[in-house]
Amino acid sequence: xxxxxxxxxxxxxxxxxxxxxxxxxxxxxxxxxxxxxxxxxxxxxxxxxxxxxxxxxxxxxxxxxxxxxxxxxxxxxxxxxxxxxxxxxxxxxxxxxxxxxxxxxxxxxxxxxxxxxxxxxxxxxxxxxxxxxxxxxxxxxxxxxxxxxxxxxxxxxxxxxxxxxxxxxxxxxxxxxxxxxxxxxxxxxxxxxxxxxxxxxxxxxxxxxxxxxxxxxxxxxxxxxxxxxxxxxxxxxxxxxxxxxxxxxxxxxxxxxxxxxxxxxxxxxxxxxxxxxxxxxxxxxxxxxxxxxxxxxxxxxxxxxxxxxxxxxxxxxxxxxxxxxxxxxxxxxxxxxxx
Numbered sequence: 395x396x397x398x399x400x401x402x403x404x405x406x407x408x409x410x411x412x413x414x415x416x417x418x419x420x421x422x423x424x425x426x427x428x429x430x431x432x433x434x435x436x437x438x439x440x441x442x443x444x445x446x447x448x449x450x451x452x453x454x455x456x457x458x459x460x461x462x463x464x465x466x467x468x469x470x471x472x473x474x475x476x477x478x479x480x481x482x483x484x485x486x487x488x489x490x491x492x493x494x495x496x497x498x499x500x501x502x503x504x505x506x507x508x509x510x511x512x513x514x515x516x517x518x519x520x521x522x523x524x525x526x527x528x529x530x531x532x533x534x535x536x537x538x539x540x541x542x543x544x545x546x547x548x549x550x551x552x553x554x555x556x557x558x559x560x561x562x563x564x565x566x567x568x569x570x571x572x573x574x575x576x577x578x579x580x581x582x583x584x585x586x587x588x589x590x591x592x593x594x595x596x597x598x599x600x601x602x603x604x605x606x607x608x609x610x611x612x613x614x615x616x617x618x619x620x621x622x623x624x625x626x627x628x629x630x631x632x633x634x635x636x637x638x639x640x641x642x643x644x645x646x647x648x649x650x651x652x653x654x655x656x657x658x659x660x661x662x663x664x665x666x667x668x669x670x671x672x673x674x675x676x677x678x679x680x681x682x683x684x685x686x687x688x689x690x691x692x693x694x695x696x697x698x699x700x701x702x703x704x705x706x707x708x709x710x711x712x713x714x715x716x717x718x719x720x721x722x723x724x725x726x727x728x729x730x731x732x733x
Contacts (some may be wrong), residue, residue, distance in 0.1 A: 420704030420722030421460040423604045425452055425473055427483045427716035429650045429696040430596035434731055442730065445482055449718040449728050452476040456602060457720050466604035466612035466646075467505055467528065474501075474524040474614050477600040481563045483716075484598025486522065489561045489618025491570040492627075497561040499618055500632040501527040502538075506611030506640035513538040513632040519545050521554040524616045527632070529553060538632060561618070573622040596714070599631055601638070601648025603700045611700060613638045613646035613662070620653070629653025635663035642702055644669040645676055650715070651688075651695010659688050665699060676701040680709040 427449055437445075456473030460466070478486025489497040501523035502513035512531025515538060520526045526548045530539055539547050549555055599617035606612075615638045617631040630637035630653035637653070639662035640646035647662040656662075661683055668679035676699055684696060689711050696710025704722045708715065708729075718728040 419607050419609055421457075421605055421607055422700050422704040422706055422719070422721045423453065423456045423460060423469055423473070423602065424698040424700055424706050424708060424719035425449065425456070425477070425600070425602040425717065426648065426650050426696070426698045426708075427477060427600050428596045428598035429694070429710045429712045429715035431694070431712050432596055432714040432730075437730070445716055445730065446728050448477070448480050448482055449716060452602070453718040453720055453726070453728065456604060460604060460606050463607055465608070466606040466610050467503070469604040469606065470503060470602045470612045470614040471524055471528055473602040473604075474600055474616050475522055477602075478522055478524060478616055481565070482598075483600050484618045485600040485616040486618075487561050488563050488566065488598070490598075490621040490623075491562075491566050492619070493574075493622050493624035495567075495570065496558055497566075497618055498623070499523045499561070499616070500628060501614070501616040502632045502634060502638040503527045503531060503614040504612065504634060504638050504640040504646070505531065506613075506642040506646055507608075509641060511537050511634045511638075513634065513638075514544040514548070515540040515628045515632040516626060517541070517544050517548070518558045519555045520548045521556045521560070524614050525553055526551075527614070527616075537634065540628070541626075566621075569621050577622070596716070597650050597652070597695060599637075599650040601631075601650060601698060603640070603646040603648050603698055605646070605700050605702070605704055609642065609702065611640045611642050611646035611702065613640040613648050615648045615650075630656035630661070633657060635660050637662060639663045639666055641666050641670075645679075645699050645701040647697050647699040649695065649697050651710075651712075652693055655688060655691050655693025656695065659683065659691060659693065661688060661697065665697065669701070676705050676707050677709070680707040684709045684711050 459469040481488035601615040
């Protein structure tokens with residue numbers, strides 16, 4: 395009887411300790427809504443309030459998933475979907491228009507627990523690109539699907555499909571018109587004309603990184619790409635290692651900026667690699683990549699990242715990055731300007 399009581403007590407103690415250990419594990423979430431060289435005076439108070447409010451809404455929704463014991467993947471998709479449904483950002487509704495006046499959307503997601511990943515590129519009719527990216531990861535044997543094939547897959551998975559004009563906004567139509575006018579002025583026949591050559595431009599890509607109670611990291615990114623893009627151009631957002639990366643052993647990263655540079659520098663993975671192979675901290679690795687490697691190449695933009703301990707980095711080399719975070723200590727900030 396004593397032996398039975400002893401082993402029962404030991405079993406209860408071990409399981410109670412396990413529960414306490416799980417409760418002690420940190421949770422954290424960070425998100426971005428694009429980076430750019432934006433002047434504070436260029437955003438009126440009403441617009442600034444709208445941006446901050448939407449960032450906070452997405453942050454709170456994603457963090458609530460983590461608080462309830464939900465997975466980092468669920469938190470990432472929940473927060474990104476809110477941003478995709480807001481015309482304030484260049485993702486989902488409010489995506490920029492390509493040279494043909496159409497919206498072409500990209501997204502990717504990665505699970506740090508097993509390095510599984512999924513992405514879609516150049517889709518025009520998928521309501522939520524981040525949901526489609528997750529479906530590719532979890533319900534197919536592939537990592538990236540593009541164009542019509544990605545749409546056929548999304549439809550086969552019963553994801554909501556819409557007409558392309560569902561994503562249109564007057565603001566984006568006006569932006570395309572301005573870029574095309576500039577293109578004519580510069581006699582640019584190669585499709586290089588773009589708004590980010592001005593001094594007041596924002597890459598409106600959205601992204602989220604999260605750490606859940608199980609210690610699992612996840613990252614996701616969603617975008618409409620670049621205004622006036624042509625020839626089927628695809629940026630860094632759907633490319634694992636460039637726009638998105640997550641590994642439980644190091645960190646989760648989502649990028650925003652001029653995609654061609656982020657692809658060439660393999661920005662998201664490079665940060666994780668510096669941590670794994672050189673022993674750098676998350677912030678040290680982010681600074682090395684964003685303020686040195688990327689900047690020396692002429693690339694502009696930034697990243698959000700979380701490491702396996704719940705440390706957060708919001709690093710950018712532009713004048714602003716729309717960003718928000720909440721850590722396991724309850725600290726919460728929603729910011730636009732300043733590092």
